[in-house]
Amino acid sequence: MAKSWEEINARIAAGEAVVMTAEEFGVLAADEGVSAAARTVDVVTTGTFGPMCSSGAFLNFGHSDPPIKMGAITLNDVPASGGLAAVDTYLGATEPSVTRGIEYGGAHVIEDLLRGRAVRLKATGPGTDCYPRTEIDTYVTLDDLNQAYLFNPRNCYQNYAVAVNSGDRALYTYLGTLLPRFANATYSSAGALSPLLNDPTYRTIGVGTRCFVAGAPGYVAWEGTQHNPNQERDENGVPVGPAGTLAFIADLKHASHEFFSAATFERYGVSAFVGIGIPIPVLDEDLAATLALTDADLSATVFDYGVQRRSRPALGRVTYAELRSGQIEIEGRPIPTGPISSLPVARRIAAELKRWIAEYRFTLTPPLQPLPQPGSQGVKPLEIRSEEAI
Amino acid sequence: MARRRLDLTFPPRQATKAITYHLVKDFDLVPNILRAQIQPAQEGRMLLELTGSAEQFEAGVAFLRAEGIGVREAASDICLDDERCVVCGLCTAVCRPGALTLAEGTAELVFDKDKCVYCEACVVACPRRAVTLRF
Numbered sequence: 001m002a003k004s005w006e007e008i009n010a011r012i013a014a015g016e017a018v019v020m021t022a023e024e025f026g027v028l029a030a031d032e033g034v035s036a037a038a039r040t041v042d043v044v045t046t047g048t049f050g051p052m053c054s055s056g057a058f059l060n061f062g063h064s065d066p067p068i069k070m071g072a073i074t075l076n077d078v079p080a081s082g083g084l085a086a087v088d089t090y091l092g093a094t095e096p097s098v099t100r101g102i103e104y105g106g107a108h109v110i111e112d113l114l115r116g117r118a119v120r121l122k123a124t125g126p127g128t129d130c131y132p133r134t135e136i137d138t139y140v141t142l143d144d145l146n147q148a149y150l151f152n153p154r155n156c157y158q159n160y161a162v163a164v165n166s167g168d169r170a171l172y173t174y175l176g177t178l179l180p181r182f183a184n185a186t187y188s189s190a191g192a193l194s195p196l197l198n199d200p201t202y203r204t205i206g207v208g209t210r211c212f213v214a215g216a217p218g219y220v221a222w223e224g225t226q227h228n229p230n231q232e233r234d235e236n237g238v239p240v241g242p243a244g245t246l247a248f249i250a251d252l253k254h255a256s257h258e259f260f261s262a263a264t265f266e267r268y269g270v271s272a273f274v275g276i277g278i279p280i281p282v283l284d285e286d287l288a289a290t291l292a293l294t295d296a297d298l299s300a301t302v303f304d305y306g307v308q309r310r311s312r313p314a315l316g317r318v319t320y321a322e323l324r325s326g327q328i329e330i331e332g333r334p335i336p337t338g339p340i341s342s343l344p345v346a347r348r349i350a351a352e353l354k355r356w357i358a359e360y361r362f363t364l365t366p367p368l369q370p371l372p373q374p375g376s377q378g379v380k381p382l383e384i385r386s387e388e389a390i
Numbered sequence: 391m392a393r394r395r396l397d398l399t400f401p402p403r404q405a406t407k408a409i410t411y412h413l414v415k416d417f418d419l420v421p422n423i424l425r426a427q428i429q430p431a432q433e434g435r436m437l438l439e440l441t442g443s444a445e446q447f448e449a450g451v452a453f454l455r456a457e458g459i460g461v462r463e464a465a466s467d468i469c470l471d472d473e474r475c476v477v478c479g480l481c482t483a484v485c486r487p488g489a490l491t492l493a494e495g496t497a498e499l500v501f502d503k504d505k506c507v508y509c510e511a512c513v514v515a516c517p518r519r520a521v522t523l524r525f
């Protein structure tokens with residue numbers, strides 16, 4: 001049994017495609033077997049909604065009269081890049097406000113724009129013959145902007161770490177507050193619904209894949225930064241730690257604050273919960289086998305964040321079913337768990353994508369270019385060198 | 391009989407053991423220490439639940455104040471702003487008494503007020519600032 005992209009797209013266009021979320025597909029495969037499920041279902045939808053720091057938006061403000069070549073730019077007191085053309089900027093999600101610190105950052109500005117709120121734009125410029133103005137102070141809304149598009153260099157991590165803390169003080173991290181002496185464990189993955197865990201070797205997800213990005217139809221733009229297909233994999237070929245990543249592009253004007261929510265992690269910084277959903281065509285039984293994997297089949301590695309080095313000691317592996325039960329056991333001791341990635345919203349995204357396919361005939365795009373495959377590249381560290389050592 | 395929760399601050403080097411003893415012995419109050427952070431050379435904090443009659447309670451509080459202890463009514467309510475909450479579940483990871491949990495299956499957030507000791511750990515941990523304390 002094999003289906004082609006064209007066959008599946010024809011069924012979507014005709015309104016005849018059978019679409020299920022990855023969770024529903026797992027249940028069907030358990031009941032009727034993987035082959036039967038592969039025959040029945042055309043598309044499986046996935047979803048994830050977790051903090052994704054490497055996110056942000058390109059914005060174009062249009063020209064004022066007289067015009068200005070914006071250098072130092074702030075939006076609601078959050079600095080944005082002045083290193084592009086006169087009225088272009090990139091606003092990074094994690095940038096803290098100069099007045100409110102990490103309580104309000106780039107992600108909050110983007111969320112405010114998505115909520116239709118006016119945002120205060122202040123900028124200064126050098127004053128040139130073609131851009132004589134040297135200062136501007138005004139308000140803009142998302143509607144006012146010529147272009148506003150999300151460009152997120154690293155989202156949608158294919159699996160992640162489970163964090164614990166062996167130390168004797170609480171740690172404030174991007175994985176939340178880690179209580180001392182192994183008093184809790186946090187984790188961040190949508191598990192069975194996670195896009196890249198469903199297609200672990202990137203057969204159907206690549207550059208150009210059309211998908212759900214923060215509520216808007218968007219695309220996989222490139223491999224994400226730190227894309228690491230060489231991460232250790234289990235017997236199903238699924239990574240057991242942080243592995244592949246994706247960069248996304250989407251029109252901010254079509255996105256929704258429901259699927260892009262600013263976050264402040266205590267004593268760590270600003271981030272944004274970003275909703276991503278990717279539809280995966282059920283091309284054959286091999287792919288169906290990984291689509292059918294459930295939380296009980298997928299696992300993550302537990303790392304001790306109490307050791308504050310790049311390489312933290314691994315303390316074992318647990319399944320997502322164990323993590324979701326609220327308690328795991330590490331080296332014989334029970335540890336309560338808490339997630340960071342929202343399962344209810346991930347489910348909503350997978351369901352929403354299913355609706356897009358049924359109602360809007362949202363067809364699938366085969367990768368224009370594949371992502372770097374397992375065996376091809378890892379992640380390089382940053383060495384600290386002196387000038388003499390170069 | 392009434393049950394009230396107090397947020398106590400102890401000046402450095404204040405003995406704390408005798409306090410509960412006196413509350414029981416002299417004022418017939420039933421103390422229940424919900425949470426305590428007492429280190430000898432530092433200011434200490436204690437979340438104390440007292441059960442007893444209204445008069446005994448007033449007398450007990452007056453006694454505590456006379457001992458140089460800061461007394462204020464403990465936060466009476468933890469409020470969850472559903473509009474801001476994204477149901478990430480992170481607050482459940484820091485809620486040691488298990489007042490905040492995720493429902494099995496749906497993974498929706500469940501708050502069991504009776505288990506809450508008003509430690510405020512969730513207020514600090516929530517990345518959406520969706521949890522607040524109402525006084």
Ligand code: SF4
Binds near residue numbers: 482516
């Ligand atoms: S941490 Fe905040 S946003 Fe997350 S579930 Fe708890 S209350 Fe909701």
Ligand code: SF4
Binds near residue numbers: 484510513
């Ligand atoms: S205040 Fe403390 S006990 Fe109450 S819900 Fe928050 S973390 Fe749990």
